[in-house]
Amino acid sequence: QVQLVESGGGVVQPGRSLRLSCAASGFIFSNYGMHWVRQAPGKGLEWVATIWHDGSNTYYPDSLKGRITISRDNSRNTLYLQIYYLTPEDTGFYSCARDFGGGPAYDYWGQGTLVTVSS
Amino acid sequence: EIVMTQSPLSLSVTPGQTASISCSASESLLHSSGRTHLFWYVQKPGQSPQLLIYDVFSRFSGVPDRFTGSGSGTYFTLEIRRFEAEDVGIYFCMQGKHLWTFGQGTKVEI
Numbered sequence: 001q002v003q004l005v006e007s008g009g010g011v012v013q014p015g016r017s018l019r020l021s022c023a024a025s026g027f028i029f030s031n032y033g034m035h036w037v038r039q040a041p042g043k044g045l046e047w048v049a050t051i052w053h054d055g056s057n058t059y060y061p062d063s064l065k066g067r068i069t070i071s072r073d074n075s076r077n078t079l080y081l082q083i084y085y086l087t088p089e090d091t092g093f094y095s096c097a098r099d100f101g102g103g104p105a106y107d108y109w110g111q112g113t114l115v116t117v118s119s
Numbered sequence: 120e121i122v123m124t125q126s127p128l129s130l131s132v133t134p135g136q137t138a139s140i141s142c143s144a145s146e147s148l149l150h151s152s153g154r155t156h157l158f159w160y161v162q163k164p165g166q167s168p169q170l171l172i173y174d175v176f177s178r179f180s181g182v183p184d185r186f187t188g189s190g191s192g193t194y195f196t197l198e199i200r201r202f203e204a205e206d207v208g209i210y211f212c213m214q215g216k217h218l219w220t221f222g223q224g225t226k227v228e229i
Contacts, residue, residue: 004167035219045211047219061218095167103174104215105158109167 002026002108004096009113012086022079022096022110030054030074033099035106036081040092048094049081086117121145121214125222132206132227138199140225142212147192149216156215159188159197162224163208171210172197204229 008020022034036048049070050059058070069082079096093114097106122145132138148155159172170179172188175195187198199206207229212222 037219044223045213045221047221059218100170100173103154103158104156104219105170105173105213106168107170107179109169111167 002098004098004108004110006094006096006110006113009094009115011116011118013119014087014117016086017082017084018086018115020081020083020094020113020115022081024077024079024096024098027098029072029077032101034070034072034079035097035099036070036079036094037097037106037109038090038092038094039112040089043092050099051079053099083115086115088117091115091117121148121217121220123212123214123220123222125212125225127225128223129226130228132199132202132229134202134204134229136202138202138206138227140197140210140212140227142190142195142197142222144193144195144214148214149192155191157188157190157195158213158215159186159210160213161206161208161210163205166208168211199227202229 003025005023012018033052035050038048039045051070055072067084071080093112095110095112097109100107124143126141148157155175157175160168162168171182171186176188185200189196209224209226211224
């Protein structure tokens with residue numbers, strides 16, 4: 001079955017960078033666009049980044065452009081999210097999700113990895 | 120940014136009864152394609168979110184017909200008929216017309 005497993009979270013000092021990974025299995029990874037979504041403690045869900053199936057296009061919200069890079073390695077069935085210049089407002093659970101294909105949505109999500117930005 | 124607003128934010132349901140959750144959008148979700156990109160998810164305790172409904176009323180694979188989505192334009196509703204204990208969770212709507220934004224979530228419990 002479809003599995004998405006995030007890793008790379010932890011406690012990071014403000015101003016540092018972090019790379020998150022999402023290992024995909026149970027489907028042909030290279031056929032699907034992928035997304036990152038996050039949720040800060042006590043806050044709602046926030047879309048973070050999107051990448052096409054072949055990596056040819058990426059999308060970010062204006063609020064995060066310039067500080068975030070989404071990428072993928074289809075040979076390793078792995079999705080990445082690089083976050084630069086972390087601030088406490090970046091604290092939260094980061095989840096990867098597979099593109100639905102039947103519309104602009106996500107059909108399967110990972111459990112998420114917790115990023116805590118603190119000195 | 121399209122703002123999504125859900126109500127109520129919490130709901131207590133008796134097993135066998137019907138639960139109803141509303142979601143409104145700050146602008147119409149009708150896309151030029153003719154489709155309306157409104158989606159419903161549930162996040163059950165300890166699990167990742169699961170897609171229930173896409174394009175307002177279409178059930179995702181494996182979703183029982185107890186779950187019904189309706190609405191158009193800016194106002195949408197999710198109904199859960201014959202509520203079961205396994206339906207407990209946080210339900211949220213999401214729009215995909217212009218990028219993606221989410222409702223605050225509705226916590227549904229027994």
